[in-house]
Amino acid sequence: MDDLADFLRTRRARVDPGSVGIPVDSRRRVEGLRREEVAHLSGVSVDYYVRLEQGRATQPSAQVLDALARVLGLDEVESEHLHRLARRPQRPARSAHGGRVRPELLRVLDLIADGPAFIVDHRLDVAAANPLAELLYGRSMKGLNIARHIFLDADGRTLYADWDACTRDTVGQLRLAAGKYPDDPRLTSLIGELAVHSDRFRKLWARADVRSRTHGRKAYVHPLIGDLELHQENFTLPDETGTELIVLSAAPGTAAHDSLRMLASLGVTGDLRNSKTSDQRSTTDS
Structure with missing residues:
Protein backbone atom coordinates (compact mmCIF):
# COMPACT_ATOMS: atom_id res chain seq x y z
CA MET A 1 0.00 0.00 0.00
CA ARG A 87 -8.38 -1.98 -4.05
CA ARG A 88 -5.89 -4.11 -5.95
CA PRO A 89 -7.72 -6.62 -8.17
CA GLN A 90 -7.23 -10.26 -7.27
CA ARG A 91 -6.42 -10.97 -10.92
CA PRO A 92 -3.85 -8.39 -12.12
CA ALA A 93 -4.41 -6.77 -15.47
CA ARG A 94 -2.93 -8.80 -18.30
CA SER A 95 0.25 -7.20 -19.61
CA ALA A 96 1.29 -7.10 -23.22
CA HIS A 97 3.15 -10.02 -24.74
CA GLY A 98 6.80 -9.38 -25.48
CA GLY A 99 6.96 -7.63 -28.82
CA ARG A 100 4.45 -9.82 -30.70
CA VAL A 101 2.16 -7.87 -32.99
CA ARG A 102 -0.76 -9.38 -34.87
CA PRO A 103 -0.27 -9.38 -38.66
CA GLU A 104 -3.54 -7.47 -39.00
CA LEU A 105 -2.09 -4.59 -36.97
CA LEU A 106 1.03 -4.54 -39.11
CA ARG A 107 -1.22 -4.17 -42.15
CA VAL A 108 -2.91 -1.22 -40.46
CA LEU A 109 0.49 0.42 -39.96
CA ASP A 110 1.24 -0.07 -43.66
CA LEU A 111 -2.01 1.68 -44.54
CA ILE A 112 -0.95 4.83 -42.66
CA ALA A 113 1.28 6.48 -45.26
CA ASP A 114 0.93 10.23 -44.59
CA GLY A 115 1.92 10.31 -40.93
CA PRO A 116 4.28 8.61 -38.48
CA ALA A 117 2.61 5.73 -36.65
CA PHE A 118 3.82 3.12 -34.19
CA ILE A 119 2.59 0.60 -31.62
CA VAL A 120 3.69 0.76 -27.97
CA ASP A 121 2.88 -1.29 -24.90
CA HIS A 122 2.29 -0.05 -21.35
CA ARG A 123 6.06 0.08 -20.73
CA LEU A 124 6.38 2.41 -23.75
CA ASP A 125 8.31 -0.27 -25.65
CA VAL A 126 7.81 0.11 -29.40
CA ALA A 127 6.65 -3.13 -30.98
CA ALA A 128 6.35 -1.91 -34.59
CA ALA A 129 6.46 1.32 -36.59
CA ASN A 130 5.79 2.53 -40.11
CA PRO A 131 8.60 3.93 -42.29
CA LEU A 132 7.69 7.59 -41.68
CA ALA A 133 7.94 7.11 -37.90
CA GLU A 134 11.43 5.68 -38.30
CA LEU A 135 12.38 8.61 -40.52
CA LEU A 136 11.11 10.98 -37.85
CA TYR A 137 13.11 9.27 -35.11
CA GLY A 138 16.08 8.62 -37.37
CA ARG A 139 16.41 4.96 -36.41
CA SER A 140 14.75 1.58 -36.38
CA MET A 141 12.05 1.90 -33.75
CA LYS A 142 11.30 -1.73 -32.99
CA GLY A 143 12.57 -2.39 -29.48
CA LEU A 144 13.03 1.30 -28.73
CA ASN A 145 11.72 2.34 -25.33
CA ILE A 146 10.23 5.84 -25.51
CA ALA A 147 10.96 6.60 -21.84
CA ARG A 148 14.64 5.65 -22.15
CA HIS A 149 14.82 7.67 -25.35
CA ILE A 150 13.44 10.77 -23.65
CA PHE A 151 15.40 10.57 -20.39
CA LEU A 152 18.66 8.83 -21.25
CA ASP A 153 19.45 9.35 -24.97
CA ALA A 154 21.13 12.54 -26.15
CA ASP A 155 19.17 12.58 -29.41
CA GLY A 156 15.94 12.19 -27.44
CA ARG A 157 16.78 15.32 -25.46
CA THR A 158 17.04 17.33 -28.69
CA LEU A 159 14.29 15.69 -30.77
CA TYR A 160 11.37 16.75 -28.57
CA ALA A 161 10.70 20.48 -28.82
CA ASP A 162 8.99 20.61 -25.42
CA TRP A 163 11.19 18.15 -23.56
CA ASP A 164 9.97 19.22 -20.11
CA ALA A 165 6.34 18.50 -21.01
CA CYS A 166 7.33 15.17 -22.56
CA THR A 167 9.10 14.12 -19.37
CA ARG A 168 6.04 14.95 -17.26
CA ASP A 169 3.71 13.05 -19.60
CA THR A 170 6.03 10.06 -19.71
CA VAL A 171 6.42 9.76 -15.94
CA GLY A 172 2.67 10.18 -15.48
CA GLN A 173 2.01 7.39 -17.99
CA LEU A 174 4.51 5.07 -16.30
CA ARG A 175 2.96 5.84 -12.88
CA LEU A 176 -0.42 4.90 -14.28
CA ALA A 177 0.99 1.71 -15.79
CA ALA A 178 2.65 0.77 -12.50
CA GLY A 179 -0.75 0.99 -10.81
CA LYS A 180 -2.34 -1.24 -13.45
CA TYR A 181 0.50 -3.77 -13.70
CA PRO A 182 2.10 -3.90 -10.23
CA ASP A 183 3.53 -7.39 -10.82
CA ASP A 184 5.32 -6.65 -14.09
CA PRO A 185 9.07 -7.17 -13.41
CA ARG A 186 10.14 -5.54 -16.68
CA LEU A 187 8.20 -2.39 -15.86
CA THR A 188 9.65 -2.33 -12.34
CA SER A 189 13.15 -2.77 -13.76
CA LEU A 190 12.61 0.07 -16.26
CA ILE A 191 11.43 2.45 -13.54
CA GLY A 192 14.44 1.54 -11.39
CA GLU A 193 16.85 2.08 -14.29
CA LEU A 194 15.41 5.51 -15.06
CA ALA A 195 15.48 6.50 -11.39
CA VAL A 196 19.15 5.53 -11.09
CA HIS A 197 20.32 7.35 -14.21
CA SER A 198 18.07 10.43 -14.42
CA ASP A 199 17.70 13.15 -11.78
CA ARG A 200 14.76 14.56 -13.71
CA PHE A 201 12.96 11.22 -13.61
CA ARG A 202 13.52 10.81 -9.85
CA LYS A 203 12.12 14.26 -9.09
CA LEU A 204 9.04 13.74 -11.24
CA TRP A 205 8.44 10.21 -9.93
CA ALA A 206 8.40 11.54 -6.36
CA ARG A 207 5.44 13.77 -7.27
CA ALA A 208 3.27 10.67 -7.94
CA ASP A 209 1.40 12.36 -10.79
CA VAL A 210 -0.56 10.13 -13.17
CA ARG A 211 -1.48 10.95 -16.75
CA SER A 212 -3.38 9.29 -19.54
CA ARG A 213 -2.81 10.96 -22.87
CA THR A 214 -5.35 10.32 -25.60
CA HIS A 215 -4.58 13.18 -28.01
CA GLY A 216 -2.78 16.47 -28.23
CA ARG A 217 0.03 18.53 -29.69
CA LYS A 218 3.43 16.89 -30.19
CA ALA A 219 6.28 19.06 -31.39
CA TYR A 220 9.64 17.86 -32.67
CA VAL A 221 12.87 19.44 -33.87
CA HIS A 222 14.14 17.18 -36.63
CA PRO A 223 17.85 17.52 -37.50
CA LEU A 224 17.13 17.81 -41.23
CA ILE A 225 13.71 19.41 -41.63
CA GLY A 226 13.58 21.55 -38.49
CA ASP A 227 10.50 22.35 -36.41
CA LEU A 228 7.62 19.94 -36.83
CA GLU A 229 4.40 20.50 -34.91
CA LEU A 230 2.11 17.48 -35.19
CA HIS A 231 -1.13 16.22 -33.68
CA GLN A 232 -0.97 12.93 -31.77
CA GLU A 233 -3.84 10.48 -31.36
CA ASN A 234 -3.55 7.47 -29.04
CA PHE A 235 -5.81 4.54 -29.92
CA THR A 236 -6.06 1.92 -27.18
CA LEU A 237 -6.20 -1.53 -28.73
CA PRO A 238 -9.06 -3.79 -27.60
CA ASP A 239 -6.93 -6.56 -26.09
CA GLU A 240 -6.68 -5.46 -22.42
CA THR A 241 -2.88 -5.36 -22.55
CA GLY A 242 -2.31 -1.62 -22.42
CA THR A 243 -1.09 -1.58 -26.03
CA GLU A 244 -1.73 1.56 -28.09
CA LEU A 245 -1.52 2.61 -31.71
CA ILE A 246 -0.08 6.12 -31.88
CA VAL A 247 -0.63 8.18 -35.02
CA LEU A 248 0.95 11.58 -35.70
CA SER A 249 -0.55 13.84 -38.32
CA ALA A 250 -0.59 17.36 -39.73
CA ALA A 251 -3.45 19.23 -41.35
CA PRO A 252 -3.18 19.57 -45.16
CA GLY A 253 -1.84 22.91 -46.28
CA THR A 254 0.20 23.52 -43.13
CA ALA A 255 3.96 23.86 -42.91
CA ALA A 256 4.09 20.67 -40.85
CA HIS A 257 2.23 18.74 -43.57
CA ASP A 258 4.73 19.96 -46.16
CA SER A 259 7.59 18.98 -43.86
CA LEU A 260 6.22 15.47 -43.47
CA ARG A 261 6.02 15.10 -47.25
CA MET A 262 9.61 16.33 -47.50
CA LEU A 263 10.69 13.82 -44.85
CA ALA A 264 8.94 11.01 -46.72
CA SER A 265 10.60 12.03 -50.00
CA LEU A 266 14.03 12.05 -48.35
CA GLY A 267 13.42 8.51 -47.20
CA VAL A 268 12.31 7.36 -50.65
CA THR A 269 15.30 8.90 -52.45
CA GLY A 270 17.81 7.86 -49.82
CA ASP A 271 18.86 11.48 -49.24
CA LEU A 272 18.16 11.08 -45.54
CA ARG A 273 20.69 8.29 -45.20
CA ASN A 274 23.19 10.10 -47.40
CA SER A 275 22.81 13.30 -45.38
CA LYS A 276 23.47 11.40 -42.17
CA THR A 277 26.55 9.76 -43.64
CA SER A 278 27.82 13.13 -44.81
CA ASP A 279 27.23 14.64 -41.38
CA GLN A 280 29.09 11.77 -39.71
CA ARG A 281 32.04 12.18 -42.09
CA SER A 282 32.13 15.92 -41.45
CA THR A 283 32.17 15.32 -37.72
CA THR A 284 34.98 12.74 -38.08
CA ASP A 285 37.05 15.00 -40.32
CA SER A 286 36.74 17.89 -37.92
Missing part, protein backbone atom coordinates in the same frame (compact mmCIF):
# COMPACT_ATOMS: atom_id res chain seq x y z
CA ASP A 2 3.05 2.32 -0.15
CA ASP A 3 1.95 3.61 -3.57
CA LEU A 4 -1.40 4.57 -2.07
CA ALA A 5 0.29 6.38 0.82
CA ASP A 6 2.57 8.31 -1.55
CA PHE A 7 -0.34 9.23 -3.78
CA LEU A 8 -2.51 10.50 -0.91
CA ARG A 9 0.33 12.52 0.60
CA THR A 10 1.28 14.18 -2.67
CA ARG A 11 -2.35 14.93 -3.57
CA ARG A 12 -3.22 16.58 -0.26
CA ALA A 13 0.00 18.63 -0.41
CA ARG A 14 -1.17 20.33 -3.60
CA VAL A 15 -4.63 21.35 -2.34
CA ASP A 16 -5.01 25.04 -1.51
CA PRO A 17 -6.68 25.17 1.95
CA GLY A 18 -8.53 28.32 0.97
CA SER A 19 -10.19 26.51 -1.92
CA VAL A 20 -11.97 24.19 0.55
CA GLY A 21 -12.91 26.92 3.02
CA ILE A 22 -10.01 26.60 5.50
CA PRO A 23 -8.62 29.98 6.65
CA VAL A 24 -4.88 30.37 6.17
CA ASP A 25 -2.61 32.62 8.21
CA SER A 26 1.13 33.22 8.48
CA ARG A 27 1.51 30.65 11.25
CA ARG A 28 0.52 27.74 9.01
CA ARG A 29 3.58 25.65 8.13
CA VAL A 30 1.92 22.71 6.36
CA GLU A 31 1.91 22.63 2.56
CA GLY A 32 -1.59 21.81 1.39
CA LEU A 33 -4.03 20.09 3.74
CA ARG A 34 -3.32 18.41 7.05
CA ARG A 35 -4.33 14.79 7.54
CA GLU A 36 -7.06 15.72 10.01
CA GLU A 37 -8.45 18.28 7.57
CA VAL A 38 -8.69 15.69 4.79
CA ALA A 39 -10.40 13.31 7.23
CA HIS A 40 -12.97 15.85 8.41
CA LEU A 41 -13.77 17.05 4.89
CA SER A 42 -14.13 13.46 3.68
CA GLY A 43 -16.37 12.38 6.54
CA VAL A 44 -14.01 9.74 7.97
CA SER A 45 -12.28 9.55 11.32
CA VAL A 46 -8.78 11.00 11.66
CA ASP A 47 -7.49 7.66 12.92
CA TYR A 48 -8.90 5.84 9.89
CA TYR A 49 -7.41 8.32 7.43
CA VAL A 50 -4.01 8.11 9.12
CA ARG A 51 -4.13 4.33 8.90
CA LEU A 52 -5.21 4.58 5.28
CA GLU A 53 -2.31 6.87 4.42
CA GLN A 54 0.10 4.58 6.27
CA GLY A 55 -1.14 1.52 4.40
CA ARG A 56 -2.68 -0.07 7.51
CA ALA A 57 -6.34 0.21 6.46
CA THR A 58 -7.39 -2.34 3.86
CA GLN A 59 -10.23 -2.33 1.34
CA PRO A 60 -11.70 1.15 1.87
CA SER A 61 -15.20 1.47 0.47
CA ALA A 62 -15.94 3.09 -2.86
CA GLN A 63 -17.83 5.83 -1.00
CA VAL A 64 -14.76 6.69 1.09
CA LEU A 65 -12.53 6.75 -1.97
CA ASP A 66 -15.00 8.95 -3.87
CA ALA A 67 -15.11 11.35 -0.92
CA LEU A 68 -11.31 11.51 -0.81
CA ALA A 69 -11.17 12.11 -4.55
CA ARG A 70 -13.61 14.99 -4.18
CA VAL A 71 -11.71 16.64 -1.31
CA LEU A 72 -8.34 16.19 -3.02
CA GLY A 73 -9.66 17.56 -6.31
CA LEU A 74 -8.74 14.50 -8.37
CA ASP A 75 -9.61 14.34 -12.03
CA GLU A 76 -11.09 11.21 -13.63
CA VAL A 77 -7.73 9.57 -14.35
CA GLU A 78 -6.43 10.27 -10.83
CA SER A 79 -9.65 9.08 -9.24
CA GLU A 80 -9.50 5.77 -11.11
CA HIS A 81 -5.86 5.45 -10.09
CA LEU A 82 -6.79 6.01 -6.44
CA HIS A 83 -9.43 3.27 -6.58
CA ARG A 84 -6.97 0.94 -8.27
CA LEU A 85 -4.24 1.52 -5.67
CA ALA A 86 -6.61 1.11 -2.75
Whole structure:
Protein backbone atom coordinates (compact mmCIF):
# COMPACT_ATOMS: atom_id res chain seq x y z
CA MET A 1 0.00 0.00 0.00
CA ASP A 2 3.05 2.32 -0.15
CA ASP A 3 1.95 3.61 -3.57
CA LEU A 4 -1.40 4.57 -2.07
CA ALA A 5 0.29 6.38 0.82
CA ASP A 6 2.57 8.31 -1.55
CA PHE A 7 -0.34 9.23 -3.78
CA LEU A 8 -2.51 10.50 -0.91
CA ARG A 9 0.33 12.52 0.60
CA THR A 10 1.28 14.18 -2.67
CA ARG A 11 -2.35 14.93 -3.57
CA ARG A 12 -3.22 16.58 -0.26
CA ALA A 13 0.00 18.63 -0.41
CA ARG A 14 -1.17 20.33 -3.60
CA VAL A 15 -4.63 21.35 -2.34
CA ASP A 16 -5.01 25.04 -1.51
CA PRO A 17 -6.68 25.17 1.95
CA GLY A 18 -8.53 28.32 0.97
CA SER A 19 -10.19 26.51 -1.92
CA VAL A 20 -11.97 24.19 0.55
CA GLY A 21 -12.91 26.92 3.02
CA ILE A 22 -10.01 26.60 5.50
CA PRO A 23 -8.62 29.98 6.65
CA VAL A 24 -4.88 30.37 6.17
CA ASP A 25 -2.61 32.62 8.21
CA SER A 26 1.13 33.22 8.48
CA ARG A 27 1.51 30.65 11.25
CA ARG A 28 0.52 27.74 9.01
CA ARG A 29 3.58 25.65 8.13
CA VAL A 30 1.92 22.71 6.36
CA GLU A 31 1.91 22.63 2.56
CA GLY A 32 -1.59 21.81 1.39
CA LEU A 33 -4.03 20.09 3.74
CA ARG A 34 -3.32 18.41 7.05
CA ARG A 35 -4.33 14.79 7.54
CA GLU A 36 -7.06 15.72 10.01
CA GLU A 37 -8.45 18.28 7.57
CA VAL A 38 -8.69 15.69 4.79
CA ALA A 39 -10.40 13.31 7.23
CA HIS A 40 -12.97 15.85 8.41
CA LEU A 41 -13.77 17.05 4.89
CA SER A 42 -14.13 13.46 3.68
CA GLY A 43 -16.37 12.38 6.54
CA VAL A 44 -14.01 9.74 7.97
CA SER A 45 -12.28 9.55 11.32
CA VAL A 46 -8.78 11.00 11.66
CA ASP A 47 -7.49 7.66 12.92
CA TYR A 48 -8.90 5.84 9.89
CA TYR A 49 -7.41 8.32 7.43
CA VAL A 50 -4.01 8.11 9.12
CA ARG A 51 -4.13 4.33 8.90
CA LEU A 52 -5.21 4.58 5.28
CA GLU A 53 -2.31 6.87 4.42
CA GLN A 54 0.10 4.58 6.27
CA GLY A 55 -1.14 1.52 4.40
CA ARG A 56 -2.68 -0.07 7.51
CA ALA A 57 -6.34 0.21 6.46
CA THR A 58 -7.39 -2.34 3.86
CA GLN A 59 -10.23 -2.33 1.34
CA PRO A 60 -11.70 1.15 1.87
CA SER A 61 -15.20 1.47 0.47
CA ALA A 62 -15.94 3.09 -2.86
CA GLN A 63 -17.83 5.83 -1.00
CA VAL A 64 -14.76 6.69 1.09
CA LEU A 65 -12.53 6.75 -1.97
CA ASP A 66 -15.00 8.95 -3.87
CA ALA A 67 -15.11 11.35 -0.92
CA LEU A 68 -11.31 11.51 -0.81
CA ALA A 69 -11.17 12.11 -4.55
CA ARG A 70 -13.61 14.99 -4.18
CA VAL A 71 -11.71 16.64 -1.31
CA LEU A 72 -8.34 16.19 -3.02
CA GLY A 73 -9.66 17.56 -6.31
CA LEU A 74 -8.74 14.50 -8.37
CA ASP A 75 -9.61 14.34 -12.03
CA GLU A 76 -11.09 11.21 -13.63
CA VAL A 77 -7.73 9.57 -14.35
CA GLU A 78 -6.43 10.27 -10.83
CA SER A 79 -9.65 9.08 -9.24
CA GLU A 80 -9.50 5.77 -11.11
CA HIS A 81 -5.86 5.45 -10.09
CA LEU A 82 -6.79 6.01 -6.44
CA HIS A 83 -9.43 3.27 -6.58
CA ARG A 84 -6.97 0.94 -8.27
CA LEU A 85 -4.24 1.52 -5.67
CA ALA A 86 -6.61 1.11 -2.75
CA ARG A 87 -8.38 -1.98 -4.05
CA ARG A 88 -5.89 -4.11 -5.95
CA PRO A 89 -7.72 -6.62 -8.17
CA GLN A 90 -7.23 -10.26 -7.27
CA ARG A 91 -6.42 -10.97 -10.92
CA PRO A 92 -3.85 -8.39 -12.12
CA ALA A 93 -4.41 -6.77 -15.47
CA ARG A 94 -2.93 -8.80 -18.30
CA SER A 95 0.25 -7.20 -19.61
CA ALA A 96 1.29 -7.10 -23.22
CA HIS A 97 3.15 -10.02 -24.74
CA GLY A 98 6.80 -9.38 -25.48
CA GLY A 99 6.96 -7.63 -28.82
CA ARG A 100 4.45 -9.82 -30.70
CA VAL A 101 2.16 -7.87 -32.99
CA ARG A 102 -0.76 -9.38 -34.87
CA PRO A 103 -0.27 -9.38 -38.66
CA GLU A 104 -3.54 -7.47 -39.00
CA LEU A 105 -2.09 -4.59 -36.97
CA LEU A 106 1.03 -4.54 -39.11
CA ARG A 107 -1.22 -4.17 -42.15
CA VAL A 108 -2.91 -1.22 -40.46
CA LEU A 109 0.49 0.42 -39.96
CA ASP A 110 1.24 -0.07 -43.66
CA LEU A 111 -2.01 1.68 -44.54
CA ILE A 112 -0.95 4.83 -42.66
CA ALA A 113 1.28 6.48 -45.26
CA ASP A 114 0.93 10.23 -44.59
CA GLY A 115 1.92 10.31 -40.93
CA PRO A 116 4.28 8.61 -38.48
CA ALA A 117 2.61 5.73 -36.65
CA PHE A 118 3.82 3.12 -34.19
CA ILE A 119 2.59 0.60 -31.62
CA VAL A 120 3.69 0.76 -27.97
CA ASP A 121 2.88 -1.29 -24.90
CA HIS A 122 2.29 -0.05 -21.35
CA ARG A 123 6.06 0.08 -20.73
CA LEU A 124 6.38 2.41 -23.75
CA ASP A 125 8.31 -0.27 -25.65
CA VAL A 126 7.81 0.11 -29.40
CA ALA A 127 6.65 -3.13 -30.98
CA ALA A 128 6.35 -1.91 -34.59
CA ALA A 129 6.46 1.32 -36.59
CA ASN A 130 5.79 2.53 -40.11
CA PRO A 131 8.60 3.93 -42.29
CA LEU A 132 7.69 7.59 -41.68
CA ALA A 133 7.94 7.11 -37.90
CA GLU A 134 11.43 5.68 -38.30
CA LEU A 135 12.38 8.61 -40.52
CA LEU A 136 11.11 10.98 -37.85
CA TYR A 137 13.11 9.27 -35.11
CA GLY A 138 16.08 8.62 -37.37
CA ARG A 139 16.41 4.96 -36.41
CA SER A 140 14.75 1.58 -36.38
CA MET A 141 12.05 1.90 -33.75
CA LYS A 142 11.30 -1.73 -32.99
CA GLY A 143 12.57 -2.39 -29.48
CA LEU A 144 13.03 1.30 -28.73
CA ASN A 145 11.72 2.34 -25.33
CA ILE A 146 10.23 5.84 -25.51
CA ALA A 147 10.96 6.60 -21.84
CA ARG A 148 14.64 5.65 -22.15
CA HIS A 149 14.82 7.67 -25.35
CA ILE A 150 13.44 10.77 -23.65
CA PHE A 151 15.40 10.57 -20.39
CA LEU A 152 18.66 8.83 -21.25
CA ASP A 153 19.45 9.35 -24.97
CA ALA A 154 21.13 12.54 -26.15
CA ASP A 155 19.17 12.58 -29.41
CA GLY A 156 15.94 12.19 -27.44
CA ARG A 157 16.78 15.32 -25.46
CA THR A 158 17.04 17.33 -28.69
CA LEU A 159 14.29 15.69 -30.77
CA TYR A 160 11.37 16.75 -28.57
CA ALA A 161 10.70 20.48 -28.82
CA ASP A 162 8.99 20.61 -25.42
CA TRP A 163 11.19 18.15 -23.56
CA ASP A 164 9.97 19.22 -20.11
CA ALA A 165 6.34 18.50 -21.01
CA CYS A 166 7.33 15.17 -22.56
CA THR A 167 9.10 14.12 -19.37
CA ARG A 168 6.04 14.95 -17.26
CA ASP A 169 3.71 13.05 -19.60
CA THR A 170 6.03 10.06 -19.71
CA VAL A 171 6.42 9.76 -15.94
CA GLY A 172 2.67 10.18 -15.48
CA GLN A 173 2.01 7.39 -17.99
CA LEU A 174 4.51 5.07 -16.30
CA ARG A 175 2.96 5.84 -12.88
CA LEU A 176 -0.42 4.90 -14.28
CA ALA A 177 0.99 1.71 -15.79
CA ALA A 178 2.65 0.77 -12.50
CA GLY A 179 -0.75 0.99 -10.81
CA LYS A 180 -2.34 -1.24 -13.45
CA TYR A 181 0.50 -3.77 -13.70
CA PRO A 182 2.10 -3.90 -10.23
CA ASP A 183 3.53 -7.39 -10.82
CA ASP A 184 5.32 -6.65 -14.09
CA PRO A 185 9.07 -7.17 -13.41
CA ARG A 186 10.14 -5.54 -16.68
CA LEU A 187 8.20 -2.39 -15.86
CA THR A 188 9.65 -2.33 -12.34
CA SER A 189 13.15 -2.77 -13.76
CA LEU A 190 12.61 0.07 -16.26
CA ILE A 191 11.43 2.45 -13.54
CA GLY A 192 14.44 1.54 -11.39
CA GLU A 193 16.85 2.08 -14.29
CA LEU A 194 15.41 5.51 -15.06
CA ALA A 195 15.48 6.50 -11.39
CA VAL A 196 19.15 5.53 -11.09
CA HIS A 197 20.32 7.35 -14.21
CA SER A 198 18.07 10.43 -14.42
CA ASP A 199 17.70 13.15 -11.78
CA ARG A 200 14.76 14.56 -13.71
CA PHE A 201 12.96 11.22 -13.61
CA ARG A 202 13.52 10.81 -9.85
CA LYS A 203 12.12 14.26 -9.09
CA LEU A 204 9.04 13.74 -11.24
CA TRP A 205 8.44 10.21 -9.93
CA ALA A 206 8.40 11.54 -6.36
CA ARG A 207 5.44 13.77 -7.27
CA ALA A 208 3.27 10.67 -7.94
CA ASP A 209 1.40 12.36 -10.79
CA VAL A 210 -0.56 10.13 -13.17
CA ARG A 211 -1.48 10.95 -16.75
CA SER A 212 -3.38 9.29 -19.54
CA ARG A 213 -2.81 10.96 -22.87
CA THR A 214 -5.35 10.32 -25.60
CA HIS A 215 -4.58 13.18 -28.01
CA GLY A 216 -2.78 16.47 -28.23
CA ARG A 217 0.03 18.53 -29.69
CA LYS A 218 3.43 16.89 -30.19
CA ALA A 219 6.28 19.06 -31.39
CA TYR A 220 9.64 17.86 -32.67
CA VAL A 221 12.87 19.44 -33.87
CA HIS A 222 14.14 17.18 -36.63
CA PRO A 223 17.85 17.52 -37.50
CA LEU A 224 17.13 17.81 -41.23
CA ILE A 225 13.71 19.41 -41.63
CA GLY A 226 13.58 21.55 -38.49
CA ASP A 227 10.50 22.35 -36.41
CA LEU A 228 7.62 19.94 -36.83
CA GLU A 229 4.40 20.50 -34.91
CA LEU A 230 2.11 17.48 -35.19
CA HIS A 231 -1.13 16.22 -33.68
CA GLN A 232 -0.97 12.93 -31.77
CA GLU A 233 -3.84 10.48 -31.36
CA ASN A 234 -3.55 7.47 -29.04
CA PHE A 235 -5.81 4.54 -29.92
CA THR A 236 -6.06 1.92 -27.18
CA LEU A 237 -6.20 -1.53 -28.73
CA PRO A 238 -9.06 -3.79 -27.60
CA ASP A 239 -6.93 -6.56 -26.09
CA GLU A 240 -6.68 -5.46 -22.42
CA THR A 241 -2.88 -5.36 -22.55
CA GLY A 242 -2.31 -1.62 -22.42
CA THR A 243 -1.09 -1.58 -26.03
CA GLU A 244 -1.73 1.56 -28.09
CA LEU A 245 -1.52 2.61 -31.71
CA ILE A 246 -0.08 6.12 -31.88
CA VAL A 247 -0.63 8.18 -35.02
CA LEU A 248 0.95 11.58 -35.70
CA SER A 249 -0.55 13.84 -38.32
CA ALA A 250 -0.59 17.36 -39.73
CA ALA A 251 -3.45 19.23 -41.35
CA PRO A 252 -3.18 19.57 -45.16
CA GLY A 253 -1.84 22.91 -46.28
CA THR A 254 0.20 23.52 -43.13
CA ALA A 255 3.96 23.86 -42.91
CA ALA A 256 4.09 20.67 -40.85
CA HIS A 257 2.23 18.74 -43.57
CA ASP A 258 4.73 19.96 -46.16
CA SER A 259 7.59 18.98 -43.86
CA LEU A 260 6.22 15.47 -43.47
CA ARG A 261 6.02 15.10 -47.25
CA MET A 262 9.61 16.33 -47.50
CA LEU A 263 10.69 13.82 -44.85
CA ALA A 264 8.94 11.01 -46.72
CA SER A 265 10.60 12.03 -50.00
CA LEU A 266 14.03 12.05 -48.35
CA GLY A 267 13.42 8.51 -47.20
CA VAL A 268 12.31 7.36 -50.65
CA THR A 269 15.30 8.90 -52.45
CA GLY A 270 17.81 7.86 -49.82
CA ASP A 271 18.86 11.48 -49.24
CA LEU A 272 18.16 11.08 -45.54
CA ARG A 273 20.69 8.29 -45.20
CA ASN A 274 23.19 10.10 -47.40
CA SER A 275 22.81 13.30 -45.38
CA LYS A 276 23.47 11.40 -42.17
CA THR A 277 26.55 9.76 -43.64
CA SER A 278 27.82 13.13 -44.81
CA ASP A 279 27.23 14.64 -41.38
CA GLN A 280 29.09 11.77 -39.71
CA ARG A 281 32.04 12.18 -42.09
CA SER A 282 32.13 15.92 -41.45
CA THR A 283 32.17 15.32 -37.72
CA THR A 284 34.98 12.74 -38.08
CA ASP A 285 37.05 15.00 -40.32
CA SER A 286 36.74 17.89 -37.92
